[in-house]
Amino acid sequence: MTDRVWRERGLRDAVAVGDTDAWRAWYEAEYAPLEAYVLWRCGSMRDLADDVLQESWMTAVRRVRRFDPLAGPFQAWLRGIAANVLRNQLRSRRRRDVRQRPIVAGLSRDDATVAERERSERVTHALAALPERSELALRMKYLDGMSVAEIAAACAESEKAVESLLTRARAAFREAYGDD
Amino acid sequence: MTDDELLSPIPATVNQGVKAAILERTTRQVTLVRARRRVTEVVACLVCVGFGWTLSLFRPSPERVTNTVYVPVPTLVANASGSPGPAAKTRSATELELEAEQITVKAEAARRFRDAGDRYLSDLADYRAALRCYRNFLDEAEPADRVVSPEDTWLLTSLKRAREQETSQ
Numbered sequence: 001m002t003d004r005v006w007r008e009r010g011l012r013d014a015v016a017v018g019d020t021d022a023w024r025a026w027y028e029a030e031y032a033p034l035e036a037y038v039l040w041r042c043g044s045m046r047d048l049a050d051d052v053l054q055e056s057w058m059t060a061v062r063r064v065r066r067f068d069p070l071a072g073p074f075q076a077w078l079r080g081i082a083a084n085v086l087r088n089q090l091r092s093r094r095r096r097d098v099r100q101r102p103i104v105a106g107l108s109r110d111d112a113t114v115a116e117r118e119r120s121e122r123v124t125h126a127l128a129a130l131p132e133r134s135e136l137a138l139r140m141k142y143l144d145g146m147s148v149a150e151i152a153a154a155c156a157e158s159e160k161a162v163e164s165l166l167t168r169a170r171a172a173f174r175e176a177y178g179d180d
Numbered sequence: 181m182t183d184d185e186l187l188s189p190i191p192a193t194v195n196q197g198v199k200a201a202i203l204e205r206t207t208r209q210v211t212l213v214r215a216r217r218r219v220t221e222v223v224a225c226l227v228c229v230g231f232g233w234t235l236s237l238f239r240p241s242p243e244r245v246t247n248t249v250y251v252p253v254p255t256l257v258a259n260a261s262g263s264p265g266p267a268a269k270t271r272s273a274t275e276l277e278l279e280a281e282q283i284t285v286k287a288e289a290a291r292r293f294r295d296a297g298d299r300y301l302s303d304l305a306d307y308r309a310a311l312r313c314y315r316n317f318l319d320e321a322e323p324a325d326r327v328v329s330p331e332d333t334w335l336l337t338s339l340k341r342a343r344e345q346e347t348s349q
Contacts, residue, residue, distance in 0.1 A: 018210055024203065053198065058206065058209065119186075
């Protein structure tokens with residue numbers, strides 16, 4: 001077992017029995033990467049990202065016993081939770097927007113802000129609509145800033161296959177985004 | 181906008197307020213877990229104690245069994261006055277025999293010979309010496325003391341019987 005597995009297992013067990021110091025240390029180490037991921041997935045919509053972050057961390061702390069370090073790093077587990085939370089948030093926001101549209105439409109708003117907001121929402125929905133594999137490829141490329149060779153090494157694929165995957169992922173994103 | 185523009189993350193600083201708020205809420209949750217765990221432990225202990233106590237109410241108490249153990253207590257041979265003589269208590273068989281040889285009072289000498297014989301027999305298992313002392317005792321003893329009594333040792337009893345037979349013939 002790797003050092004990461006031992007460290008994360010120790011932290012998980014400590015948190016599971018109520019060690020607040022262990023939790024603080026873990027939270028401090030993992031907060032920034034998770035926030036970056038959530039912001040990316042939310043198209044930089046701060047309000048949505050904050051909601052998702054809050055709910056994701058609460059879910060994580062409640063279910064920390066279920067986290068298995070052998071299955072993957074804690075950050076990956078957190079991202080999985082955040083992705084689910086975001087999906088639920090988008091669903092509930094869509095329902096709410098349908099109900100509130102007449103009222104919101106009446107409010108005076110800066111055109112640029114509205115356009116920016118709309119763009120962010122479309123990015124968020126487009127990313128949420130992507131298959132997991134495509135989302136992973138785009139995340140590694142754009143959020144984590146990995147090169148094609150690094151992605152290929154991480155996914156145990158050839159560089160050619162990764163390039164092909166990225167092309168298909170971009171096409172799927174563009175299609176979901178709905179703009180030519 | 182290009183894909184790269186849309187997909188590249190917009191640099192943003194960490195929202196410290198949200199971060200602190202989430203940390204506070206999650207830490208409270210962890211503390212709650214600890215408190216819940218302790219309460220569970222205490223409740224589990226109480227349940228166990230209660231269960232044991234309830235069991236003890238319904239279970240009949242076991243019958244008290246008394247085992248009487250007889251412990252042999254060493255007894256001292258009483259002298260004529262009823263209390264054990266100091267010689268019998270502290271002196272060895274050899275010393276008692278020597279004293280008996282030296283004493284001129286017949287009854288006292290007889291008593292010492294008897295004590296010495298008892299000691300030779302019981303402490304040292306020296307039958308030859310015990311036989312010698314018992315013979316001397318019988319020579320010196322009053323007629324009443326020559327009669328077989330329950331306090332006599334087996335060797336003395338045997339000697340007394342032999343003497344009685346000799347006398348009757």
